[in-house]
Amino acid sequence: MPGKRSSENEIRRKVERSQEQLPGSDATLSAAARAGVGQAAEATAGTGGDGHPDxxxxxxxxxxxxxxxxxxASSLFFWNGEIEEATEILLLIKTKTSKVHVLSSYVRLVHPFEIPELFSLPMDQGDVHYLKWLEDSMED
Known part of the structure; x- marks a missing residue:
């Protein structure tokens, strides 16, 4: 199918041009990601408003x-040996590895739960432009 092949070549050229715009990067993995800078943190907040991460x-x-x-988000979890159910707001927080500790402290400070849900996963791959924007957006 010549039409499809042409379309794939066009996409390949666009990717190559985007690499040229950001020297030293590749299309899917930035230096920040290779260094483990990006993190996707997940936290829950109640639907009541006060006392939850804003x-x-x-x-x-x-x-x-x-x-x-x-x-x-409907949540089921064990608490004090019993299965509990709650309706919560799920927050997907994109941050830097260096900010996870402070983010965790903030969530514990404002969250009404004794043990608030918060964990992070490394973002080891992603669009180089997005990861650069993410890193730049948190500069002081």
């Missing part, structure tokens, strides 16, 4: 470059 405050404090808010 996504705006997380950004204002430069603890993250981006926060996705996923409302009405």
């Amino acid at each position: 996504p705006g405050s997380v950004l204002d404090k430069k603890l993250a470059g981006s926060v996705n808010i996923l409302p009405k």
Whole structure:
């Protein structure tokens, strides 16, 4: 199929041009990602408002470059030997590895749960432009 081949070649040329725009980078993995700079942290917040991590405050404090808010997540978990159920807001927080400790402290400080849910995963691959933007957005 010549049409499809042509389209693939066009995409390949666009990727090559994007690599030229950011010297020393490749299309899917930035130096920041190779160094383990990017982290995707996940936290839950109740639906009540007060006493939960505020996504705006997380950004204002430069603890993250981006926060996705996923409302009405149904959660089931063990607490004190019993299965509990709660409706929560799920926060997907994109941050730097160097900010995870402070982010964790902030979440523990404002969260009403004795043990708030917060963990992070390294972002070891991603679009180089996005990862650079993420890193730049948290500079002081």
